Amino acid sequence: MYINWRLREIDIKIVYYGPPCSGKTTNLEQIHAKLAGQQSKLISLKTQGDRTLLFDFLPLEIGECKGLKPRLNLYTVPGQSIYVSTRRLVLEEVDGIVFVADSQRSRLQENIQAMHEMGRHLRSFGYCPQAIPLVLQFNKRDLPDLSPVATLQQHLAPSNDIPYCEAVATQGIGITATLKQIVNLVLTKM
Numbered sequence: 001m002y003i004n005w006r007l008r009e010i011d012i013k014i015v016y017y018g019p020p021c022s023g024k025t026t027n028l029e030q031i032h033a034k035l036a037g038q039q040s041k042l043i044s045l046k047t048q049g050d051r052t053l054l055f056d057f058l059p060l061e062i063g064e065c066k067g068l069k070p071r072l073n074l075y076t077v078p079g080q081s082i083y084v085s086t087r088r089l090v091l092e093e094v095d096g097i098v099f100v101a102d103s104q105r106s107r108l109q110e111n112i113q114a115m116h117e118m119g120r121h122l123r124s125f126g127y128c129p130q131a132i133p134l135v136l137q138f139n140k141r142d143l144p145d146l147s148p149v150a151t152l153q154q155h156l157a158p159s160n161d162i163p164y165c166e167a168v169a170t171q172g173i174g175i176t177a178t179l180k181q182i183v184n185l186v187l188t189k190m
């Protein structure tokens, strides 16, 4: 978080974390399509070849809060295992995290692994993972053979008071709700 008192601007960093292909980039694309103004660009750094993205970055202005102008800086991480060091670096100085889980039953273990890895990365910076605002997003609720919400909560929520949103990112369902939740948590903590 960076506050420029002269301009009364505050920069907030929110990271969308999760296993490969859970829908993190789709979240940012939907937010960009719905909320970002003309001047706001979604920047995607692609690695060679496929759709794999090194990370995405979306700056977003939101309304004033207590006389300060918050600017949200939304980032995603690359899910593929070889980008482990990039995933760690993107978490540096993070103010809030949206954990995008793939709700398909077959992906439960990958979600759990990604959550554990995230905890390790946060601790490697000396952060206390419990102290960082976190929202869980259970995505892909349109698909068949899903883990029940209670199962996902039980395996992914480090404590009982972690909020969650169900989502269908490709249809824009639950995307704004997720963003609002994490922004509220971050601003409240501030």
Ligand SMILES: Nc1nc2c(ncn2[C@@H]2O[C@H](COP(=O)(O)OP(=O)(O)O)[C@@H](O)[C@H]2O)c(=O)[nH]1
Binding pocket: 018, 019, 020, 021, 022, 023, 024, 025, 026, 027, 076, 079, 139, 140, 141, 142, 143, 167, 168, 169, 170, 171
């Ligand atoms: N059926 C379905 N597919 C989704 C949903 N969200 C994302 N996808 C698809 O999952 C794939 C991976 O999405 P992407 O946003 O690139 O995942 P990332 O690796 O987490 O950034 C793409 O083909 C998306 O269209 C969803 O809610 N439902």
Ligand SMILES: [Mg+2]
Binding pocket: 024, 025, 026, 053, 076, 077, 078, 079
């Ligand atoms: Mg992506």
